[in-house]
Structures are given as structure tokens and as C-alpha cells.
Amino acid sequence: MTSWWHTERTRGVLEVLRAQGVATVLELGCGQGDVLFEMLKLEGLEAVTGLEPDAAALERLRARLPAGEDRVTLRAGSALDPPPLPAAQAVVMVEVIEHLDPGHLSRLERTLFARLDPRLVVITTPNAELNPLLGVPAHRRRHPGHRFEWDRAQFGEWARGVAARAGRVVALSTLGGAHPDFGGASQMAVFTRPGGS
Numbered sequence: 001m002t003s004w005w006h007t008e009r010t011r012g013v014l015e016v017l018r019a020q021g022v023a024t025v026l027e028l029g030c031g032q033g034d035v036l037f038e039m040l041k042l043e044g045l046e047a048v049t050g051l052e053p054d055a056a057a058l059e060r061l062r063a064r065l066p067a068g069e070d071r072v073t074l075r076a077g078s079a080l081d082p083p084p085l086p087a088a089q090a091v092v093m094v095e096v097i098e099h100l101d102p103g104h105l106s107r108l109e110r111t112l113f114a115r116l117d118p119r120l121v122v123i124t125t126p127n128a129e130l131n132p133l134l135g136v137p138a139h140r141r142r143h144p145g146h147r148f149e150w151d152r153a154q155f156g157e158w159a160r161g162v163a164a165r166a167g168r169v170v171a172l173s174t175l176g177g178a179h180p181d182f183g184g185a186s187q188m189a190v191f192t193r194p195g196g197s
Helices: 004-020 034-039 055-064 102-116 128-134 152-166
Strands: 024-028 047-052 072-076 090-094 120-126 169-175 186-192
Touching (some): 004 034, 004 186, 024 034, 034 047, 034 090, 047 055, 055 072, 152 169, 152 186
Parallel strands (some): 024 090, 047 072, 090 120
Antiparallel strands (some): 120 186, 169 186
16 A cells, blocks of 8 residues: 655656656666656656666556557666666656665766756655654664665755756755654655756
């Protein structure tokens, strides 16, 4: 069953894509397609490419696609070293970066902003500050596959550093609630080019 937090994260990402008027999207770490299927509902969406390293998840996604759905392209591979991919106006990573080794984030940065170079990049990740309210012990993370979880200050520091190096503008926000002290369950960084080009 889809959680309320997942629905809110997805809604936040879709609102950004809708506001930016993107027609082509690349989702890195698309999993079984929960976000991808919601993107297909966006008015004006012409093509979406999903990249996923887990072959079993990719096959489940492929099996879920309606017959004749020709806007979707699926590729197997890692966000750190992706295969050749169709050009896209936006790249989306929803709750993916926390599954990467922190030492590899510079590789991800080069992939996103040097190799793929879309006009819009949207990244969401859990907000560690909310973990105690979710019953997550201090010595654990929300998911065993998470290599790290950042609080809002850590995520903001990383995102602003990326934006400065890539010549982008970044906007930060919370998703999935807004506790007055701890923020939301997730957090989002939206990277755009200065002037919106």
C-alpha cells in the first residue's frame, strides 16, 4: 500500500514538473515505477525514461506498462555510470541518493550536471530529523538499504555546494508534513539554470 508520505513526495515532484512545463523526463532509480506512472498523467508529457539497476524491479515495471504505451523507455543501469540515455529536460531522483555510497556523490554530481545537463534536476531524500517521531532508533536508519540520512542543514549544505559548482540555482523545501521543529518526512532540492533557460 502506498503511504501518505510517498503520495506527498510524489505530489511535490509532480508540481515542480508541471510548473516548469517539462515534456521529457528521466527518472534515475525508477524502481517499479510508482512515480513514473504518476508522471504519465502530466499534461504535455511526451516521453519519460526510467533507469533502474535492479533487474527484477525493472521487469516488474515493464510488466505493469499498458500495451501501446510508447512514451516510456526503460534502461538498466546505475545513476553513477548510466548507459546512453535519451536527452531530457528534467532529471528526477525520488528517495534514491541515500542508497548511494556518500563517497560516490561527486560522481553523481558529474553525471547530473556535466553529462546529462538537463535544465531541471529534482532530488528528494529522507529528512533524518523526523526519524525519532517515526520510531526510528538513533543507531538505525529508516531503511536497511540507506547508506546515509541527512538532516535539513546537511542536505542544504550539499545542495548549495552542488549548485555553486554546477552554476545552478537551488530551491529547498520539505515534503510530507511540516513539523514546526523537525520539518517534513522528506526534503527536496530543485536545481534550475539561472534565468530558467
